[in-house]
Amino acid sequence: MKVNNHLIIFSKIPRYAIVKKRLAKEIGNIEALRFYDSLLKKNIRNLGGDTRWNCWLALSDMRAKFRRDKSWRCKFFFQGHGSLGSKMEKCFKTVPDGNTILVGGDIPNLAKVNISNAFNKLRFYDLVLGPSFDGGFWLIGIRGNMILRRKNITNLFESVRWSSEHALSDTIKNITNRKLCLLNYKNDIDTYADLKMSKYLT
DSSP: OOOOOEEEEEEOOOOTTTSOHHHHHHHOHHHHHHHHHHHHHHHHHHHHTOTTSEEEEEESOSSSOOOOOGGGOOEEEEOOSSSHHHHHHHHHHHSOSSOEEEEETTOTTOOHHHHHHHHHHTTTOSEEEEEBTTSSEEEEEEOSSHHHHHHHHTTTTTTOOTTSTTHHHHHHHTOOSSOEEEOOOBOOOOSHHHHHHSTTOO
8 A cells, every 4th residue: 555645854964063062052962962863863763664654764864874673664765965945855856746844863752752743734734734842843744745745845945044043933934825824832841940840861
């Protein structure tokens, strides 16, 4: 049976002093890398084997060494260059026809029900966004085949102030003549305080 839903897990390659820089200032680069690597692989294992969607892993560097588990059942591709918005736009233009969702690989407490709920919403809405408490978003989904998806993504990330409390609101301002659904809020983990509030503190 052909599956027309696509889930993209968007991730940096786990590297020392590259990932989770804000968190690393408080807990050190080694612990920040360990946390990021563990959470990314947990999300890949959890989400990659579901038959309701095709799983794709969009990586920041395809040349870097990254231990891949054969059980993940994900296809890999390169995010591309440029701003965060440019990279996400490339991801949505890379996968085949079908409703498509993109999530960060380091989102905590990410469950299959979150993904299936977002795909269900895309039956009735052009776009879905999962807002974060810090003003960003943990999920973005776009409806339709390649032609419709390209239409829905037009100017979507224009002038968005990434890595700020304005990222979500800027993105929403760019959505005109398209039906948007907002999902439940989730926390990202960028600081030690965020980490203490999560179950990932060891």
